[in-house]
Amino acid sequence: VGRALARLLLDRQEILSRRYGLELRVTAILTGSHGFLMDDAGADLRSCLSSPALPERGEPPPIRSWPADVLVEITPLNVATGQPALTVMREALKAGMDVVTANKGPIAHGFHTLTALAQEHGRSLRFEAAVADNLPLFNLVRAALPAVELRSVRGIFNSTTNYLLSEVSRGAAFETAMARAQELGIMERDPSHDLHGWDAAVKAVIINNVLLGGALKPADVDRQPVNGEVAALARGAALDGKRVRMMSTISVGEARWEAATLGPADPFYAVDGFSLGAEIVTDVAGRLVISLHDPHVEQTAYALLADIIDVVGHQGQ
Numbered sequence: 031v032g033r034a035l036a037r038l039l040l041d042r043q044e045i046l047s048r049r050y051g052l053e054l055r056v057t058a059i060l061t062g063s064h065g066f067l068m069d070d071a072g073a074d075l076r077s078c079l080s081s082p083a084l085p086e087r088g089e090p091p092p093i094r095s096w097p098a099d100v101l102v103e104i105t106p107l108n109v110a111t112g113q114p115a116l117t118v119m120r121e122a123l124k125a126g127m128d129v130v131t132a133n134k135g136p137i138a139h140g141f142h143t144l145t146a147l148a149q150e151h152g153r154s155l156r157f158e159a160a161v162a163d164n165l166p167l168f169n170l171v172r173a174a175l176p177a178v179e180l181r182s183v184r185g186i187f188n189s190t191t192n193y194l195l196s197e198v199s200r201g202a203a204f205e206t207a208m209a210r211a212q213e214l215g216i217m218e219r220d221p222s223h224d225l226h227g228w229d230a231a232v233k234a235v236i237i238n239n240v241l242l243g244g245a246l247k248p249a250d251v252d253r254q255p256v257n258g259e260v261a262a263l264a265r266g267a268a269l270d271g272k273r274v275r276m277m278s279t280i281s282v283g284e285a286r287w288e289a290a291t292l293g294p295a296d297p298f299y300a301v302d303g304f305s306l307g308a309e310i311v312t313d314v315a316g317r318l319v320i321s322l323h324d325p326h327v328e329q330t331a332y333a334l335l336a337d338i339i340d341v342v343g344h345q346g347q
């Protein structure tokens with residue numbers, strides 16, 4: 031995701047400048063094992079992308095000394111605690127930075143405390159990329175649905191299992207589809223995050239806690255693992271002209287992730303392969319259905335960029 035964001039920042043430089051008068055500089059990059067870089071003048075992203083590692087080694091300086099207005103947090107998901115991202119994001123907000131993330135963990139575990147901290151320090155917290163790449167779920171609700179109460183959200187939020195079941199229903203063996211997903215690099219570092227529904231559970235918690243006012247934890251979400259049994263269900267449904275989808279169903283204080291057999295009239299029937307979709311049921315604004323066709327890591331990076339543009343636009347207001 032970090033590399034895709036670097037490529038996108040280079041690609042969009044001219045548009046950012048022409049449309050928004052924005053010149054975004056990457057003044058620091060930190061990794062787990064590939065070193066770090068600090069440069070007030072802005073890193074040369076082309077040279078970073080072509081190098082196997084960053085120039086500095088050892089312990090990076092504390093966050094409060096980083097020369098940055100915005101922290102972009104994209105370390106791996108920690109389902110159990112959201113750490114170390116949660117601590118890093120707290121430190122950044124306290125140091126007066128806005129925070130943009132694609133990492134679900136800290137939002138699932140710390141949305142309420144991070145929001146309070148952001149408000150206290152007059153900063154913004156944005157995480158559109160954490161749930162469904164650039165499918166605009168939170169930004170849609172914030173920008174286009176004022177004064178509504180959300181009743182429930184239903185959707186396909188895990189593209190890896192949607193891809194697996196789509197492949198199986200087209201005749202692939204479950205093991206072959208798994209191997210292909212791993213080859214494509216679309217699985218989380220830990221495959222159980224996808225197959226045992228932890229990725230979907232963390233996303234359901236975020237939707238619940240952010241949009242429906244709940245206080246769930248990932249362990250509160252009922253999860254049906256995706257295995258040979260679900261694959262057989264998908265294969266059988268295909269013979270009847272139906273499709274099996276791993277659906278997240280989230281209402282106030284309650285969330286589950288389970289296989290559902292859908293006919294062609296269901297809006298999620300067409301959400302195939304890597305695609306993602308959400309249905310938002312509101313009290314006065316009706317029922318909205320949105321989908322994102324076949325997203326890749328470039329769309330995750332785009333969601334980060336859109337959030338960065340948004341928070342930078344609000345700086346100093």
Ligand SMILES: NC(=O)c1ccc[n+]([C@@H]2O[C@H](COP(=O)([O-])OP(=O)(O)OC[C@H]3O[C@@H](n4cnc5c(N)ncnc54)[C@H](OP(=O)(O)O)[C@@H]3O)[C@@H](O)[C@H]2O)c1
Pocket residue numbers: 031032060061062063064065104105106107114132133134159160163219326327330
């Ligand atoms: N891939 C997607 O399409 C996608 C979509 C939506 C959301 N996300 C989320 O975005 C995040 C990044 O995903 P990814 O696919 O880019 O993961 P990734 O390939 O595993 O990359 C994670 C990056 O974080 C660095 N890192 C690990 N531990 C760190 C630490 N303690 N301090 C600083 N840096 C650290 C890693 O550096 P080293 O390599 O040196 O360890 C690596 O650069 C995850 O939270 C993921 O759930 C990903």
